[in-house]
Amino acid sequence: MGKYSKALKEYKEALKINLTTFPLNHPHIGTSYHNLATVYMNLGERSKALSLYRKALSIYTKTLSSNHLVLATIHSSIGLLYYYMGNYSEALSYYEKAIQLYQNALLLNHPYLTTLYNNIGLTYLAMGSYSKALLSHKNALEIKQKIFSSNHSTIAISYKNIGNVYFEMKEYSKALSCYENALKIRKKNIPFDNNILINYYNSIG
Structure with missing residues (x-):
């Protein structure tokens, strides 16, 4: 909590400076709103976060090219916020817009796409749409x-x-195979008594 309070103070100060330095629709101000929104989301103040994300998106839309990847980032952030709010259809809508921006830029194997697909998978899982999650x-x-x-x-x-x-689909043999693959990789990267590794063993058990 302390680190977020510190970040909130710093980002508010940055916004104050940007508002006195740049035009109201300057991307730097959009970035300040974006940063503040992310802190509020982490603090659980979701209505404040959503309002600030929307301000950032409005500025970015007016000032950046239609395929700018900052737009993908803000759409992803809003999607994640809607996921936390339990509004899964809105979350999916924003995630899909973010993916489309990467595809338009022909960045089909960009690392951030894996985060987006992961988040979409988690959203579909929460909705019980297992085939789409898979x-x-x-x-x-x-x-x-x-x-x-x-x-x-x-x-x-x-x-x-x-x-x-696969576990939720009751395809337990496939689930076990995936967990074993995950554990095999994890054992090569982290100490045996690490809590993450214990979590993987629990999945198999």
Whole structure:
């Protein structure tokens, strides 16, 4: 909590300076709103976060090119906020807009796309749409396998996410296989007694 309070103070000061330095629709002011919104989201003050995200999006839309990747970032942030608010349809809408921006820029294997596909997968899982959740997590894994080493910890995360979906689908043998793949990778990256590793063992158990 302390680090967020400090960040909030600093970002408010930055916004104050930017408002006296730049025109009201300058991207720097949009960035200040964006940063403040993220802190408020982490503090659980979601209505404040949403209001600030919308201000940032409005500024970015007016001042940046239509395919600028900052727009992808803000759409992803708003999508995550809606996910936390339990508004899954809105979350998916913003995530899909972010993905479209990366696709328009021909960045089909960009690392951030894996985060978006992961978040979409988690959203579909929360909605009980398991086949769509599975597809999204597999999309994330496919990109990761192209850009990261085979033992990268982020690949283990995707295997665990896929395993979680299979578990909810009651396809336990497939879930177990995914958990074992995840554990195999994790064991190469972290100490045996690490809490993360224990969590992976619990998934298998």
